Amino acid sequence: MNSLEELYQELILEHNQYPRNFGVLESPTHKARGLNPLCGDEINLYLIVEDGKIKDIKFQGQGCAISKASASMMTEIVKGKTVEEALDLYKKFHDMVTADFTEEINTEQLGPVAVFSGVRAFPARVKCASLAWHALEAALTGKEEYSE
Amino acid sequence: MGIEQQVGFDVERVRREFPILETKVRGTKRLVYLDNAATTQRPKRVIDTLKEFYEKYNSNVHRGAHWLSDLATKMYEDARKTVKEFLNAHSHREIVFVRGTTEGINLIATSFSRGLLKEGDEIIVTEMEHHSNIVPWQLVAQQTGAVLKVIPINDKGELILYELENLITDRTKLISIVHVSNSLGTINPVKEIISLAHQKGIPVVVDGAQAVAHISVDVQDLDCDFYVFSGHKIYGPTGIGVVYGKEEWLEKMPPYQGGGDMIKEVTFEKTTYNELPYKFEAGTPNIAGAIGLAEALKWFKQFDINEVHSHENELVQYATELLKEIDGVRIIGEADNKTAVVSFIADGVHPHDIGTGLDMEGVAIRTGHHCTQPIMCHFGIMATARASFAIYNTREEVEIFVDALKKVLKFFRR
Numbered sequence: 001m002n003s004l005e006e007l008y009q010e011l012i013l014e015h016n017q018y019p020r021n022f023g024v025l026e027s028p029t030h031k032a033r034g035l036n037p038l039c040g041d042e043i044n045l046y047l048i049v050e051d052g053k054i055k056d057i058k059f060q061g062q063g064c065a066i067s068k069a070s071a072s073m074m075t076e077i078v079k080g081k082t083v084e085e086a087l088d089l090y091k092k093f094h095d096m097v098t099a100d101f102t103e104e105i106n107t108e109q110l111g112p113v114a115v116f117s118g119v120r121a122f123p124a125r126v127k128c129a130s131l132a133w134h135a136l137e138a139a140l141t142g143k144e145e146y147s148e
Numbered sequence: 149m150g151i152e153q154q155v156g157f158d159v160e161r162v163r164r165e166f167p168i169l170e171t172k173v174r175g176t177k178r179l180v181y182l183d184n185a186a187t188t189q190r191p192k193r194v195i196d197t198l199k200e201f202y203e204k205y206n207s208n209v210h211r212g213a214h215w216l217s218d219l220a221t222k223m224y225e226d227a228r229k230t231v232k233e234f235l236n237a238h239s240h241r242e243i244v245f246v247r248g249t250t251e252g253i254n255l256i257a258t259s260f261s262r263g264l265l266k267e268g269d270e271i272i273v274t275e276m277e278h279h280s281n282i283v284p285w286q287l288v289a290q291q292t293g294a295v296l297k298v299i300p301i302n303d304k305g306e307l308i309l310y311e312l313e314n315l316i317t318d319r320t321k322l323i324s325i326v327h328v329s330n331s332l333g334t335i336n337p338v339k340e341i342i343s344l345a346h347q348k349g350i351p352v353v354v355d356g357a358q359a360v361a362h363i364s365v366d367v368q369d370l371d372c373d374f375y376v377f378s379g380h381k382i383y384g385p386t387g388i389g390v391v392y393g394k395e396e397w398l399e400k401m402p403p404y405q406g407g408g409d410m411i412k413e414v415t416f417e418k419t420t421y422n423e424l425p426y427k428f429e430a431g432t433p434n435i436a437g438a439i440g441l442a443e444a445l446k447w448f449k450q451f452d453i454n455e456v457h458s459h460e461n462e463l464v465q466y467a468t469e470l471l472k473e474i475d476g477v478r479i480i481g482e483a484d485n486k487t488a489v490v491s492f493i494a495d496g497v498h499p500h501d502i503g504t505g506l507d508m509e510g511v512a513i514r515t516g517h518h519c520t521q522p523i524m525c526h527f528g529i530m531a532t533a534r535a536s537f538a539i540y541n542t543r544e545e546v547e548i549f550v551d552a553l554k555k556v557l558k559f560f561r562r
Contacts, residue, residue, distance in 0.1 A: 002174050004505055004559050013562065039500055039516040040530040062530050064500035065560065125504060 007118045007125075008065060015069035020076050025058045032144055034061075034135030036127055041067055045135040052082050059135075064128050066119065071132035073113050083140050089113075090137045097126050157455040163540045165191040165447075177510025180545045185330050185358055185489055185536030186514050187380045190444065194384060197443040201436045209435055210409055210426075224435050227442035228425070234445045235375060235392050236366040241424040242398065245438050248389035249357040250280040252376035253324070255391055255428060256353055257284035259401040260322060267293030269321040274299040274307055274336070275526060276329045279519040281355045285324065294321070301526060305332035305481035312341065316348055323352045327359035331518035331534060332481030333464065333489030335363060339370050346371065351397060357381055361538065362460055362487045364453045367392050379437060383539075384444035388437030391428070398424050405430040448539075456539050460488045463537045463546055470550040474557065480532050491518075491532040494553075497560040499533040505556030506533075511549050 025046035034043045043061035047054055057075045061068075074093075078086040092110055099105050101121050107114030119129045138144070163169050168189045171179045181189060201223070207216040209224045225240070232240045246252045265271070271285050275298050282296075289296050297315050300308050323345050328335050342352045351373035359365055361382040367375050374397070379388040393401075403410055403421055407430035412420040421427045467490045471477050476495030494502060503515035515533045517524045524530060535549060 002176065002508055004508055004556070007504065007508075008501075008559070013560070016560075017562075040521065040524060041500075042530075064498035066501070122504060122507075125500070128500060 007122065009115050009118070011073075011112060011115050012065060012069040015072040016065035019059075019068055019072040021058045021072065021079070022060065023058045024060055025056060030139040030142075032135045032139035034131045034138065036063075036067075036131055038127065039064070041128070041131065043067065043071055043132055043135050045071075045132065045139050047136075047139055049083060049140075052084075054078055054081055054083065054086055059132060063131065066116070066125055066128040067131050070113075070116055070129045071135075073115075074132045074136060077111060077113055078136065086136065087140060090133050093133050094130060096120075097129050157451055157459060159459065159540065159542055163542075165193065166540055167192055167195070169540060173507070173510040173512075177508075178548075180509075180511040180548050182535040182537065182541065182545070182549055183512045183514050184361075184538035184541075185381070185518075185534065187386065188361060188383050188538050189540070190383055190385070190440075191447050193447050194440050194444045198385060198436050198440045201439050206436070208432055220435060223439050224433070227438040230442035230445050231390055234449065235390075236368050237392050238368060239395060242392055242395055244391040244393065244398070244425045244428040245433050246376075246389045246391055246428075247387055247434070248378040248380070249355060249376050250284075250378075250389075252389050252391040253281055253353065253355065254284045255404040256324075256374055256376070256393070256401075257288045259404050259428075261288040261292050262402040264401065265292045265294045265321055268319055269294040270297055270315075270317060270319045271295070272297045272299060272312070272315055272320060272323045274325050275301045275522050276305065276307070276332060276334065276336075276520065277324075277326050277522070278330055278355065278357070279521070281324055281326060281353075282522070295319075298522075299325075301523070303527075304483050305329065305334050305486075305523075306483045307334075307336055309337065309340070312344065316345070316350065318348075320348065320350050323350055324355065325352065326355045326357075327365075328356075328362060328487055328489075329481070329520070329523075330358045330489065331491050331520045331523055331532065332483065333486035333491070333536075334481060334483035335359075335485045335487055337485075338372065342371050342373075358488070361448070361456075363457055373397050379441035379444065382441075382444060383448055384441035385434075385437045388434045388441045390441075395424060398428065403427055403430070407431045409433075451539070457487065459539065460537045460541075463541055463543065464488060464490055466543055467535060467537075467546045467550065470546065471553075474550075474554060476557075480527055480529070488538070489534060489536045491534045493529055493532050494557055497557055499531045501560055502533045502553065502556055505559065506549065506552050509548070509552035509555070511552050513549075 028046035029049045030047040032045050041063040046058050048056040059071045116129045119125045166189050207220040209221040228240050228243045231243045345352045353374040354372045356377040360377045373394050375392040380386040410430040480491040499515035513535045516531045
């Protein structure tokens with residue numbers, strides 16, 4: 001991987017420019033703040049969970065294109081899912097971005113989010129891609145803050 | 149081990165001494181290394197010295213009953229003398245080897261916390277400090293009840309010096325300031341600050357990590373009480389650094405770490421400490437590192453520091469000029485007196501993405517808060533992209549960097 005186009009695929013650029021579910025939720029049932037002390041990026045995640053399902057989710061924060069697009073796409077994919085399903089996706093995402101670059105990985109269940117598999121070639125950027133997911137895991141398991 | 153005769157400055161000749169500059173990034177792109185404020189590269193001479201030490205002279209110092217240890221001890225102590233000459237210290241007793249600037253500041257802070265600071269005493273730092281000149285003092289403040297005060301900066305990234313006079317009280321026990329800012333490039337008027345502090349009898353620590361490779365440093369001329377720097381930011385190895393401390397201070401300060409080599413006599417009733425500087429060097433030191441650092445300093449001393457400074461300044465000015473021509477690029481840190489560093493941000497493109505984009509073109513820079521979050525806070529930003537220059541960088545490299553940046557901004561701004 002040695003071009004910007006390969007890493008920053010169209011979908012990532014598009015979500016960076018037009019992030020979905022961007023904003024604050026009044027009276028969330030779950031929330032968490034994710035922090036990347038390396039670059040100072042942060043994300044605030046708000047969720048409304050009802051009957052074990054993620055009814056609504058929004059995020060706000062400052063970050064690079066990868067972290068912003070990853071947060072945007074994460075909110076899209078987990079919205080409507082059960083807490084259990086969301087945590088399972090978190091695990092699958094985490095496994096994908098931390099796998100060795102030469103390793104074959106199964107990204108079937110991750111759908112469009114598999115577009116982030118390329119960050120494996122840039123170890124310094126893995127944390128950007130996973131920040132929102134870590135915040136999701138923190139919020140759903142009752143931790144209010146996550147620090148990379 | 150005298151200082152070599154100075155030669156005229158020729159950047160192409162300098163480049164040939166750095167094998168790493170031949171490296172191809174990901175096998176294809178020419179390396180344009182503009183992350184020198186993080187760490188500089190080492191000339192072959194320094195690399196060879198390390199290799200030679202391990203192949204021919206490796207032994208422990210100050211303790212062997214054998215020929216090899218005597219040899220290693222002499223080389224290690226000669227390295228100390230080279231540092232002493234480099235800083236123009238009064239005596240080799242004032243030169244303590246540490247791991248780097250961070251450990252150096254921790255040494256001074258920890259030692260001061262052992263009886264030299266009391267509840268309500270005040271320590272002054274500046275808003276542009278690296279975290280390594282903030283956190284050690286916060287730890288000391290927590291432990292002793294001392295208070296940390298801060299000299300603010302203006303929007304050009306310069307110290308607001310008149311505030312210092314208001315900050316100093318009769319409880320001020322120490323001032324610790326950065327000589328050159330790692331994220332702004334600002335050269336601080338440390339001599340002026342030291343003279344003001346000394347009028348009130350306050351000792352001054354100078355963090356010289358970003359200064360030694362770029363501007364002339366003479367500790368007797370500055371009259372600083374402590375000067376700290378890292379070897380790897382001046383073409384030497386990592387894991388070695390220096391604390392210069394005036395003898396009168398080092399004498400009255402309690403040790404930093406306890407262990408071997410720093411004692412004269414140990415019984416369970418009472419231990420007497422070794423003389424200076426060994427009182428502050430517990431355990432086996434980084435012997436090869438010290439010798440490598442001395443080689444780097446001797447190598448560096450071939451050049452006239454004023455020529456180095458003006459070469460690097462020219463690169464800073466050229467980069468600044470070209471960056472300012474790009475739409476929506478803003479320089480962070482525009483002090484009248486600055487060196488070697490150009491920090492910037494670009495509208496609509498995060499520094500981290502700029503860093504990755506430049507990397508694709510072989511250009512190595514640093515992005516983030518550069519361990520100076522209070523500065524980021526002052527400018528209301530989270531991070532900057534930072535190009536930092538060294539003796540071997542060229543105008544052509546500045547052009548490659550700026551062209552790559554234009555390409556990256558175009559890609560993200562679409």
